[in-house]
Amino acid sequence: MEKYVQIENVNMVFDTKKGPFVALQDVNLHVTQGEFITLIGHSGCGKSTLLNLVAGLLKTDDGVLLCAGREIAGPGPERGVVFQNHSLLPWLTCFDNVYLAVERVFGSKEDKAKLKQRTHEALALVGLTHAEYKHPHEISGGMKQRVGIARALAMEPKVLLLDEPFGALDALTRAHLQDELMKIAQTTHSTVMMVTHDVDEAVLLSDRIVMLTNGPAATIGDVLSVDLPRPRDRLALANDGHYHHLRSKVLEFLYHRQLRPAA
Amino acid sequence: MNTVTAIKPTLTVVEPETPAPTQPRATVAAPAPKPAAWYKGKGLQTLRAILPPIIGFALFVGLWAIISQTSPNLPGPIKTWQSAVQLFADPFYQKGPNDQGIGWNILNSLQRVGIGFGMAALIGIPLGFMIGRFKFLNDMTAPIISLLRPVSPLAWLPIGLLVFKAANPAAIWVIFISSIWPMIINTAVGVSRVPQDYMNVAKVLNLSEWKIFTKILFPAVLPYMMTGIRLSIGVAWLVIVAAEMLTGGVGIGFWVWDEWNNLNVEHIIIAIFVVGIVGLLLEYALLLLAKRFNYE
Numbered sequence: 001m002e003k004y005v006q007i008e009n010v011n012m013v014f015d016t017k018k019g020p021f022v023a024l025q026d027v028n029l030h031v032t033q034g035e036f037i038t039l040i041g042h043s044g045c046g047k048s049t050l051l052n053l054v055a056g057l058l059k060t061d062d063g064v065l066l067c068a069g070r071e072i073a074g075p076g077p078e079r080g081v082v083f084q085n086h087s088l089l090p091w092l093t094c095f096d097n098v099y100l101a102v103e104r105v106f107g108s109k110e111d112k113a114k115l116k117q118r119t120h121e122a123l124a125l126v127g128l129t130h131a132e133y134k135h136p137h138e139i140s141g142g143m144k145q146r147v148g149i150a151r152a153l154a155m156e157p158k159v160l161l162l163d164e165p166f167g168a169l170d171a172l173t174r175a176h177l178q179d180e181l182m183k184i185a186q187t188t189h190s191t192v193m194m195v196t197h198d199v200d201e202a203v204l205l206s207d208r209i210v211m212l213t214n215g216p217a218a219t220i221g222d223v224l225s226v227d228l229p230r231p232r233d234r235l236a237l238a239n240d241g242h243y244h245h246l247r248s249k250v251l252e253f254l255y256h257r258q259l260r261p262a263a
Numbered sequence: 264m265n266t267v268t269a270i271k272p273t274l275t276v277v278e279p280e281t282p283a284p285t286q287p288r289a290t291v292a293a294p295a296p297k298p299a300a301w302y303k304g305k306g307l308q309t310l311r312a313i314l315p316p317i318i319g320f321a322l323f324v325g326l327w328a329i330i331s332q333t334s335p336n337l338p339g340p341i342k343t344w345q346s347a348v349q350l351f352a353d354p355f356y357q358k359g360p361n362d363q364g365i366g367w368n369i370l371n372s373l374q375r376v377g378i379g380f381g382m383a384a385l386i387g388i389p390l391g392f393m394i395g396r397f398k399f400l401n402d403m404t405a406p407i408i409s410l411l412r413p414v415s416p417l418a419w420l421p422i423g424l425l426v427f428k429a430a431n432p433a434a435i436w437v438i439f440i441s442s443i444w445p446m447i448i449n450t451a452v453g454v455s456r457v458p459q460d461y462m463n464v465a466k467v468l469n470l471s472e473w474k475i476f477t478k479i480l481f482p483a484v485l486p487y488m489m490t491g492i493r494l495s496i497g498v499a500w501l502v503i504v505a506a507e508m509l510t511g512g513v514g515i516g517f518w519v520w521d522e523w524n525n526l527n528v529e530h531i532i533i534a535i536f537v538v539g540i541v542g543l544l545l546e547y548a549l550l551l552l553a554k555r556f557n558y559e
Contacts, residue, residue, distance in 0.1 A: 057463060075466045087460040091482040100478060104468050155468075 003066075004191050005031040005054060005159055010063030012049055023049050025217040027063070029210060031159075036185055036192045038202040040250065041212030041221075042258060047195045048163055050212075054193060055081050055161050068158050077105045080152030082162040086144040088136040094147045095132040098122050098154050105155045122154035123147070125184060142173035149181070153188065160185075162194040166201070175234065178204060186230065199250045203243060204232060211253045222253055338529045346529035347536075361521070363513055365533075369541060372503050372514040375431070379438025380499045387446035387495075388488060392480070394447065395454025408447065416441035416502040420509060430510035437506045438499045445494035453487025454480060482556075489553035496549060500542045 507516025
């Protein structure tokens with residue numbers, strides 16, 4: 001299998017007023033094409049920092065980050081990012097928010113009709129055709145997050161990076177969007193890296209769960225392979241013994257081995 | 264007789280500033296034909312909304328009347344009102360350069376404000392964007408701006424007279440220099456307050472500097488910019504009266520000075536109201552405009 005994202009010996013140090021703060025130390029991770037990876041850990045452990053490094057929003061001099069064999073020097077359209085708080089531009093409609101990304105990636109090669117078609121397709125993929133011409137403040141939180149996903153997917157990224165995308169949503173909407181994300185990842189064969197602190201979400205969606213130790217100087221504590229067959233069904237898994245076994249393994253890591261004294 | 268018929272329409276033109284538009288609403292709301300309970304609530308609400316301002320105005324006018332009784336040189340409300348009716352009966356007459364109708368004076372002042380403010384906006388807003396976007400430029404201009412901003416607008420007048428060698432451009436120059444600061448500062452603050460989330464979107468999408476400006480910076484800064492514009496217009500209108508008193512020519516400020524020389528105190532009081540009303544209208548128009556650009 002091709003190593004699609006390579007993270008080799010990465011350290012991340014922030015300069016703060018109180019001196020240097022080591023957020024990540026000696027992180028090594030290989031992600032293969034088409035794989036769904038979740039990063040899980042207690043809050044403040046640096047999982048978002050790791051994702052931002054892959055996204056190119058943060059830079060480190062220490063270690064190597066590669067995407068499809070090329071060094072990650074900054075943000076780029078081959079890595080689509082979905083932010084925690086949707087980050088849609090409030091003055092643009094859902095269509096225009098997605099179109100902005102499409103135009104940037106494909107604008108030089110394709111005509112307007114094709115660009116518009118791509119935008120329509122991306123919004124149809126997340127089931128938002130009916131809300132295309134609404135502004136972000138007119139739609140629900142779950143719908144906003146879908147537009148965010150559509151914007152990232154429309155760029156046809158090599159890797160989809162999601163930073164706690166469903167963290168701000170209610171449980172029912174979250175479950176619904178998890179199912180949809182699972183379907184989308186399967187139909188588009190996307191390589192996905194997703195930050196979460198929801199154990200069920202991690203087990204349900206991932207091929208592998210990357211568990212980070214507590215910061216400062218966080219690193220990868222353990223990697224759990226989730227060998228549940230796909231397509232996965234949330235209801236069937238609720239009574240599946242192996243699912244619960246995997247789930248308790250993650251919980252054991254989080255609450256026995258990495259319990260935060262004051263969290 | 265002729266004047267009586269001419270007075271009526273102008274009355275309604277001058278008045279509808281504060282208490283007038285609310286009064287008819289109350290009289291319409293009260294005699295309601297249909298659901299009584301609903302209308303009573305509504306009528307009471309409007310009454311509560313309009314009663315305090317009416318009482319305030321009545322007290323103000325009453326106080327003015329009492330003071331004018333004790334000070335014989337100060338004309339009372341009734342005398343001023345009669346004078347205003349006469350004045351606004353023919354606002355656009357022209358009898359030579361120094362004797363023109365009140366309408367011409369207002370329009371001339373507005374024109375000066377428009378030119379001075381317009382040029383300030385043309386320079387101040389782009390400058391504000393650049394100062395907000397580039398830290399170097401901000402550090403470079405910050406001390407100069409803090410030094411010049413608190414200077415009284417009229418202190419700039421001699422410089423204007425010296426450079427332009429004419430009164431009218433000097434007055435416009437004073438408007439320009441005093442109204443440019445709020446626009447520079449508010450625009451720059453707006454740029455520096457653009458949420459990091461939006462800038463991250465720009466980075467992740469790898470947008471060009473032009474796209475960042477048109478799709479993210481400009482719309483995000485617009486509310487701040489509108490605040491700056493509103494403050495600037497306020498300052499400009501505040502300053503024009505003083506500037507025209509010194510420079511002369513046709514304009515509401517010079518008109519006040521002229522009427523002082525004629526000892527026509529009614530007209531000075533009328534001018535105060537006119538300046539207030541025009542300033543209020545400018546402010547209100549810009550508030551309406553600013554509302555359009557509020558996205559949340």
